[in-house]
Amino acid sequence: MIVKLLNYTPNPDRTCAAAAFTSWKKLSPKEIFENLTDEEAFKFLRKVISYGHLSVTEHAYFTFSIEGISRACSHELVRHRLASYTQQSQRYVKFNAGELKYVKPKTIEGSEFNREYDELMLKIAEFYERMLAKIPAEDARYILPNAVSTNIVVTMNARELNHFFNLRLCNRAQWEIREVARRMLEEVRKVAPILFENAGPSCDRLGYCPEGELSCGRRPVKSKALRNL
Amino acid sequence: MIVKLLNYTPNPDRTCAAAAFTSWKKLSPKEIFENLTDEEAFKFLRKVISYGHLSVTEHAYFTFSIEGISRACSHELVRHRLASYTQQSQRYVKFNAGELKYVKPKTIEGSEFNREYDELMLKIAEFYERMLAKIPAEDARYILPNAVSTNIVVTMNARELNHFFNLRLCNRAQWEIREVARRMLEEVRKVAPILFENAGPSCDRLGYCPEGELSCGRRPVKSKALRNL
Amino acid sequence: MIVKLLNYTPNPDRTCAAAAFTSWKKLSPKEIFENLTDEEAFKFLRKVISYGHLSVTEHAYFTFSIEGISRACSHELVRHRLASYTQQSQRYVKFNAGELKYVKPKTIEGSEFNREYDELMLKIAEFYERMLAKIPAEDARYILPNAVSTNIVVTMNARELNHFFNLRLCNRAQWEIREVARRMLEEVRKVAPILFENAGPSCDRLGYCPEGELSCGRRPVKSKALRNL
Amino acid sequence: MIVKLLNYTPNPDRTCAAAAFTSWKKLSPKEIFENLTDEEAFKFLRKVISYGHLSVTEHAYFTFSIEGISRACSHELVRHRLASYTQQSQRYVKFNAGELKYVKPKTIEGSEFNREYDELMLKIAEFYERMLAKIPAEDARYILPNAVSTNIVVTMNARELNHFFNLRLCNRAQWEIREVARRMLEEVRKVAPILFENAGPSCDRLGYCPEGELSCGRRPVKSKALRNL
Numbered sequence: 001m002i003v004k005l006l007n008y009t010p011n012p013d014r015t016c017a018a019a020a021f022t023s024w025k026k027l028s029p030k031e032i033f034e035n036l037t038d039e040e041a042f043k044f045l046r047k048v049i050s051y052g053h054l055s056v057t058e059h060a061y062f063t064f065s066i067e068g069i070s071r072a073c074s075h076e077l078v079r080h081r082l083a084s085y086t087q088q089s090q091r092y093v094k095f096n097a098g099e100l101k102y103v104k105p106k107t108i109e110g111s112e113f114n115r116e117y118d119e120l121m122l123k124i125a126e127f128y129e130r131m132l133a134k135i136p137a138e139d140a141r142y143i144l145p146n147a148v149s150t151n152i153v154v155t156m157n158a159r160e161l162n163h164f165f166n167l168r169l170c171n172r173a174q175w176e177i178r179e180v181a182r183r184m185l186e187e188v189r190k191v192a193p194i195l196f197e198n199a200g201p202s203c204d205r206l207g208y209c210p211e212g213e214l215s216c217g218r219r220p221v222k223s224k225a226l227r228n229l
Numbered sequence: 230m231i232v233k234l235l236n237y238t239p240n241p242d243r244t245c246a247a248a249a250f251t252s253w254k255k256l257s258p259k260e261i262f263e264n265l266t267d268e269e270a271f272k273f274l275r276k277v278i279s280y281g282h283l284s285v286t287e288h289a290y291f292t293f294s295i296e297g298i299s300r301a302c303s304h305e306l307v308r309h310r311l312a313s314y315t316q317q318s319q320r321y322v323k324f325n326a327g328e329l330k331y332v333k334p335k336t337i338e339g340s341e342f343n344r345e346y347d348e349l350m351l352k353i354a355e356f357y358e359r360m361l362a363k364i365p366a367e368d369a370r371y372i373l374p375n376a377v378s379t380n381i382v383v384t385m386n387a388r389e390l391n392h393f394f395n396l397r398l399c400n401r402a403q404w405e406i407r408e409v410a411r412r413m414l415e416e417v418r419k420v421a422p423i424l425f426e427n428a429g430p431s432c433d434r435l436g437y438c439p440e441g442e443l444s445c446g447r448r449p450v451k452s453k454a455l456r457n458l
Numbered sequence: 459m460i461v462k463l464l465n466y467t468p469n470p471d472r473t474c475a476a477a478a479f480t481s482w483k484k485l486s487p488k489e490i491f492e493n494l495t496d497e498e499a500f501k502f503l504r505k506v507i508s509y510g511h512l513s514v515t516e517h518a519y520f521t522f523s524i525e526g527i528s529r530a531c532s533h534e535l536v537r538h539r540l541a542s543y544t545q546q547s548q549r550y551v552k553f554n555a556g557e558l559k560y561v562k563p564k565t566i567e568g569s570e571f572n573r574e575y576d577e578l579m580l581k582i583a584e585f586y587e588r589m590l591a592k593i594p595a596e597d598a599r600y601i602l603p604n605a606v607s608t609n610i611v612v613t614m615n616a617r618e619l620n621h622f623f624n625l626r627l628c629n630r631a632q633w634e635i636r637e638v639a640r641r642m643l644e645e646v647r648k649v650a651p652i653l654f655e656n657a658g659p660s661c662d663r664l665g666y667c668p669e670g671e672l673s674c675g676r677r678p679v680k681s682k683a684l685r686n687l
Numbered sequence: 688m689i690v691k692l693l694n695y696t697p698n699p700d701r702t703c704a705a706a707a708f709t710s711w712k713k714l715s716p717k718e719i720f721e722n723l724t725d726e727e728a729f730k731f732l733r734k735v736i737s738y739g740h741l742s743v744t745e746h747a748y749f750t751f752s753i754e755g756i757s758r759a760c761s762h763e764l765v766r767h768r769l770a771s772y773t774q775q776s777q778r779y780v781k782f783n784a785g786e787l788k789y790v791k792p793k794t795i796e797g798s799e800f801n802r803e804y805d806e807l808m809l810k811i812a813e814f815y816e817r818m819l820a821k822i823p824a825e826d827a828r829y830i831l832p833n834a835v836s837t838n839i840v841v842t843m844n845a846r847e848l849n850h851f852f853n854l855r856l857c858n859r860a861q862w863e864i865r866e867v868a869r870r871m872l873e874e875v876r877k878v879a880p881i882l883f884e885n886a887g888p889s890c891d892r893l894g895y896c897p898e899g900e901l902s903c904g905r906r907p908v909k910s911k912a913l914r915n916l
Binding site for chain 1: 689691694696697702705707709710711714715717720745746748750752753755775780782840842844
Binding site for chain 3: 757758759762765766768769772777778789790791792794795798799800803804807808810811814817818821822823825826827828829830831832833834861
């Protein structure tokens with residue numbers, strides 16, 4: 001997979017800090033934005049985020065080019081509704097058997113099923129290509145597996161991204177979307193270090209694991225983490 | 230597929246009418262709701278809807294049990310973000326080869342590919358079942374096609390439903406989601422006749438087709454429909 | 459103020475439990491909904507909620523009639539965007555001076571300003587009534603204070619309601635919206651005891667106060683509550 | 688009022704065009720974004736917008752600094768829920784009587800009520816300042832009128848902005864928010880000429896007025912505009 005930041009609100013940390021100060025100041029947002037020192041901006045932004053006043057982090061938007069993930073993964077991704085998506089369409093884009101790329105989980109690659117997986121994928125791709133000659137693409141695609149590769153444009157703000165990271169960097173998230181999340185975070189941290197300073201799985205934010213008996217053990221569960229629950 | 234209304238806000242037409250009157254009246258919403266005659270309620274609701282003041286139609290919610298649609302279809306469905314979904318998980322639910330149901334488009338059923346489609350599905354299902362013995366379900370599912378059957382709970386309000394019908398009852402929508410939409414409309418019309426009185430494809434609402442050269446011809450395109458554009 | 463549950467999805471706990479089971483079961487949502495015992499339903503719903511898997515709680519909706527709150531309060535209320543609102547309009551509804559009701563904070567009622575507050579309100583109401591004779595209501599309303607009473611219909615699902623309670627039952631929330639939240643919770647607990655079993659301020663959910671130095675002290679702050687931060 | 692574009696997704700037209708092409712192309716979004724000519728981009732973007740396929744226009748975000756509008760106006764503004772807001776707080780920011788600015792509708796300015804409006808505002812401001820000495824700001828503000836001036840940061844994407852313009856550039860919208868919308872459009876047209884090429888009231892988009900008997904007459908109503916309804 002290739003995950004690249006395609007575009008974003010310039011000065012994301014400063015933009016959100018200026019919004020935060022707007023609540024508390026007589027100055028206009030524009031005056032605040034232009035006159036704030038970086039030090040003031042980052043200190044105040046850190047503070048409001050630490051209190052959980054996250055709405056100010058909605059003013060910075062990030063658009064990603066995501067290439068070569070499986071449809072299994074994109075299906076999980078688009079379930080995050082506070083975001084915008086445009087995905088390569090299996091109704092509009094037709095592939096011949098040679099072009100049809102797919103994702104192979106490592107658990108399969110390292111198993112006795114590796115060769116059969118590839119052979120079956122090829123068989124499916126060939127059947128798909130043959131059907132395309134007579135059947136509309138929107139119907140021929142019914143035979144295509146979850147593994148088939150797709151491209152997607154994703155736009156989310158910093159608040160939703162941090163929420164996305166909470167859920168999808170968790171060890172209980174599926175490995176492919178966890179890898180997408182890891183790469184998205186790598187990209188946004190370069191341009192918005194304060195907004196994503198503490199980005200990570202829920203347990204990093206909460207201080208304990210909320211998953212109860214399903215916990216991976218990375219942090220203690222709530223009942224063990226809290227002194228006097 | 231089976232599409233059933235599982236649950237809904239009781240008295241949906243009256244609820245939305247009472248909300249509409251709340252803007253215009255000194256009485257409380259509760260007083261309005263309890264004292265409105267059906268005639269007044271329906272007349273006023275029709276009027277505000279005809280003006281495009283649709284926000285009042287958000288106060289009526291509808292929850293559907295949808296069973297036996299393809300994953301291709303559910304993937305289109307969940308792209309409507311102003312709604313809530315809970316879907317049968319391919320990470321949590323495991324099927325043996327005999328249980329694995331799938332959808333077959335009519336274009337394939339009536340074609341030379343019919344038998345090969347079924348045979349390939351069976352081959353995939355058997356491979357999937359064998360992998361399940363050693364590979365986590367979340368990875369084994371990569372081989373499963375878009376055609377595989379799923380169940381999903383969907384909750385939408387009347388405003389979003391009408392928008393959903395505008396898009397998905399259009400002849401250019403894919404046949405399977407068009408059928409889902411048709412059945413959902415059949416269900417909600419029984420319990421909310423006013424809210425869904427004019428439900429249909431966009432061209433019914435607009436009076437012309439917005440799809441330009443892609444139009445199915447059901448109604449004239451904008452440039453031909455309007456007298457003095 | 460008067461806060462009444464106007465309408466809601468019947469069987470809210472069971473509806474959300476059936477959705478939760480849909481992820482894990484081969485049965486359709488409708489079969490699950492109809493065959494689940496209350497005991498199974500409530501046990502499983504409690505469990506998924508405790509893990510923070512809250513999306514299933516979006517399938518139960520609640521519509522409130524709220525009467526006689528100030529515009530200061532309604533302005534805070536409508537900032538919760540994952541909800542639907544229809545509010546009495548100051549553009550459409552005209553009041554004469556005698557009809558114009560307003561909210562008086564207890565801090566003012568018990569102070570030396572009490573009488574002056576009432577006198578000024580009356581002066582404003584009289585000026586407003588006089589302007590209405592010659593000025594459009596949408597402009598005359600510019601003189602009306604935040605204190606002026608309004609009615610509003612609010613529809614939220616159980617997930618958003620619990621989030622709303624987290625924020626608005628906090629001692630740092632303003633007293634009027636805290637009272638609205640308290641009454642809304644009282645209403646929904648009667649009909650959905652499991653969904654709102656643990657409803658309360660954020661600190662109840664988290665086990666510590668997230669507000670840092672602004673904390674009311676009801677629970678220890680994060681750094682003191684966690685054993686090994 | 689002062690309305691300034693504070694920040695935005697760079698290359699908004701190109702960003703949305705690249706997203707649109709992603710549905711139809713084998714290339715990744717990044718490759719498309721980097722290799723598209725302006726001519727191709729703008730031509731295709733115009734086309735998908737004309738068909739009403741508006742979701743691609745969600746990938747461009749715009750953040751505004753809005754200064755000196757009334758609370759009446761900001762209350763209307765924040766009702767648009769698919770957007771992010773951070774507003775100057777009357778709980779946190781205290782004004783003395785001399786600082787407290789307010790908006791005066793032209794209908795009042797040109798009327799016999801002009802002087803009384805100013806005098807009453809001053810009286811209210813003085814009472815407010817006196818209360819502040821002993822009453823919390825969050826309660827003292829109950830006396831402040833809708834007219835009182837506020838600042839707000841607003842972030843919306845191009846899709847929501849066009850919808851906002853449809854509603855708020857309509858002659859039936861209140862004059863103050865219409866002026867806000869007019870200035871916002873002036874700002875965004877400079878940087879995203881294609882995305883906002885046809886921005887305007889609903890009647891411009893539809894080709895007729897949807898407001899029925901409430902119509903301002905700018906365009907004919909639906910029943911008169913359509914040839915063969």
